Amino acid sequence: MTAYIELTDPYISVVGHIDIGSVILSVNGYDIPAKNKPVEIGDYDNDGVPDLKMKFDRQIIQSHMFVGSEELIIGGTVEGAGVDFQGSDTVSVVAEGEKLTILQTSDIHHHASGHGSFFDYTPDGLDNDGVTGGFARMATVIGGIKYQQAMAGVPTLLVDSGDFFMGTTYDLTPTNPIALQFFTLMGYDAITLGNHEFDWTPGGLYMLLDAGLTNGFNVPVVASNTIPDGVAGTGDDGIESLMATGTIVNKKVIELDNGIKVGLLGLMGENADEDAPVAKPIIFNHDYAFIQACVDNLRWNEDVDVVIALSHTGVNSSGEGEDAEIAEHVDGIDIIASGHAHTKTFDAYIKGDSSTIIFSPGEYGEWVSHLNFTYNKKLQRIVGFDFNLVPVDDTVPGDPGMQGLVDAYNANINAALSAADMPQLADPITTTDFDLEMGAYQATGVTGLGSLCADSVRNVANSLVPYGGLDGIPVDVGIVPTGVIRDEIFKGNYGIVTFSDVYNCLPLGISPDTSQPVPGYPMMHAYFTAEELYVIAEVGLTVSQQFGSSYYLNLSGVKIDYNPAFAPYLRGVRGVSLYGPGDPLCLGTPTFVARDDTTRLYHGVVDLYAFQLLYVVNDALAPAGLSIVPKDKDGIPIANYMGFRIDRDPATAGVQELKEWMALLGYLPTIGTSIPQAVYGPGGAIEGRIELVSY
DSSP states (O other): OEEEEOOOTTSGGGGGGBOGGGOEEEETTEEEEOOSSOOEEEOTTSSSSOEEEEEOOHHHHHHTOOSEEEEEEEEEEETTTTEEEEEEEEEEEOOOOEEEEEEEEOOOTTOTTOBSOTTTOOTTSSSSOOOBOOHHHHHHHHHHHHHHHHHTTOOEEEEEOSOOSSSSGGGGOTTSOHHHHHHHHHTOSEEOOOGGGGTTHHHHHHHHHHHHHHTTOOOOEEOTTEEOOOOTTSTTHHHHHHHHTTSEESOEEEEOTTSOEEEEEEEEOHHHHHTOTTOTTOEEOOOHHHHHHHHHIIIIISOOSEEEEEEESOOOTTSOSHHHHHHHHSTTOOEEEEESSOOBOSSOEEETTTTEEEEOBOSTTSEEEEEEEEEETTTTEEEEEEEEEEEOSTTSOOOHHHHHHHHHHHHHHHHHHHHTTOOOTTOEEEEOSSOBOSSOSSTTOOOHHHHHHHHHHHHHHHHHGGGTOGGGOOOOEEEEEGGGOOSOBOOTTTOEEEHHHHHHHSOOOOOSOTTOSSOSOBEEEEEEOHHHHHHHHHIIIIIHHHHOGGGOEEEESEEEEEOGGGGGGTOOEEEEEEOOTTOTTOOSOOEEEOTTOOSOOEEEEEEHHHHHTHHHHHHHHGGGTOOOOOBOTTSOBOSOGGGGBOBSOTTSSSOOBOBHHHHHHHHGGGGOSBOOHHHHSTTSGGGGGEEEOOO
16 A cells, blocks of 8 residues: 655654654554655656655555444654654445354353342333343343344354353352353343352352253353363363263354354453352363464364354453453454453443454343454455444333243242241332442542441441350451452432342342252451551552552451551551440441561451452562461461351251351341441542551
8 A cells, every 4th residue: 555645844844854664554454564665756646845755564554444434644753853743544445245143141140130239120111210231121122123134134143251140139049040041032142150159169050050951051161261170070070071961161153044154162261260269170271372273273164254252351441451462462362352350341342453342241131242354265264344242221122021030030039038038129128319330439448338348247247246156355457358349339219129129139149058948159258467468558549559459458347547658668558446346337446456566366257258368469469578367366376268158047957157148137137227427428428438547
């Protein structure tokens, strides 16, 4: 391709001094150097001003352009003048080919009744609730696009990028998971696994998928970098059996009616891997060479036209992240349908030498990714695309048949809850006059919802002490990682907070003790030194910025003085003070704890998940000579965490685990008929729990 460069005053006469080696043409973020020759100077546009004519590789440029208007940017340097220049032009790209549509969901987390106030959800009505998502409304959106494209003769692929389980009361349907029924009824072409599919261990995932198969689930689960141990008698034998029978596959090839042959991969990312601490003995291969071999296998052995990665890896709102890095390091991936980061990409991003198209639909079924693209067989590449996120909200009428399925599941869940002497899904637990969201109220990261959850575990644990629980020793500190707080609590139309809303706030996990009748992370208790209290606070405020917001620790019973200037040295926490066990809302005067105090241990409560991820935190602390070692009341390091579960009924034989969601359920009625805004709302008392200081 030929380009003409014409400089403006005062550099018109030095166009011949342009450093050819510095000249770059950029298209869609990809840089293409100019050819060294032929290079000529002349007045090619007859305006009396000299132009520099140079060449760029046409084939390379075309391989990074798509149908429609494309901006070409050329820049370089004038030798001797020390001046950089840049100019641009817009060209219209025309190409023909076969058309294809991709619809993608991800990170649904079992939100069959949407994301928002459970009491408000009305899929049979329009414009009367603030709930987003929901299987009935998703079915309408997906079904409508599939029908429209079918009428136009355009095939549609429907896929999901993982984390379809874990997050709501619908996790209470393990004998026939509603997510798998949804995928089957909607005709999904493929799904992949996310880290939360492993929350109940590989054995739990096998149980859920096997239950789905028994009830007609027939969608391929593509898990290309999921590697079992291959040893009989270990925890992943069920997953190995599903791989052997073809339920879980390492690739999927689909030949469409228009002749396009599509190859699908499923990838678990490194961060997602870290967030799956009980996935062992399964491991995940993140090496770029391994992923490249998977792509090459589809290209050369399966002769596919288009390679699509269903990736539970993630990008951020700027298009950066692990999926962008995969596109930069692995050739031949045309599309990455991204998940895990819960990012809404209102535009698709183009990354890497293969001009990989990356997009993500956010979370909880609130949006559906909609990509239309054109594939040219002669050029052997995607030549054009358009992308948008389709909202799933109360402007969309719910599909009656799908809602009928959800209603049937609701009835079954309510029957099981009644049998366990639990509230019904829609039963009111408390009320609220404001939304409790996870957006930080101040720079310290304090949130009303995080503080409410931390207060719940501390206070409910302390309520058990008089009955012989927790060694009979009151709890000083309640700890809830932000990563386990899933749904926020919304005022909605009526201000009613239901059992479903409470459960959905802290729904994750399961006990290694299979005799426990309900899911949820069990609450644990342990003892820590004064030094470790400071380190725990440092992890929440400083180390969490390295690992991400999921590692932020919401604390109850603690007031922290924090100076960010010392954070790089892991000494940002300048002071720790404790509120007494008789001060449930932390409104009194706390007592200062000296960091070097060795006269006593401090009693804390935290969920099993935090203990399971403690090794990650301690690895980050090790270079600074710091660590957190949970101990028993005598100061002996805990070898078996299961002996330190909190028993919600100490008077009954055995252990009746206190689940994290149970703590919130039990705490809310103790603080009045409504969640106190003066404590947990913006500007409320919880903002004083962390104070920015200058010392």
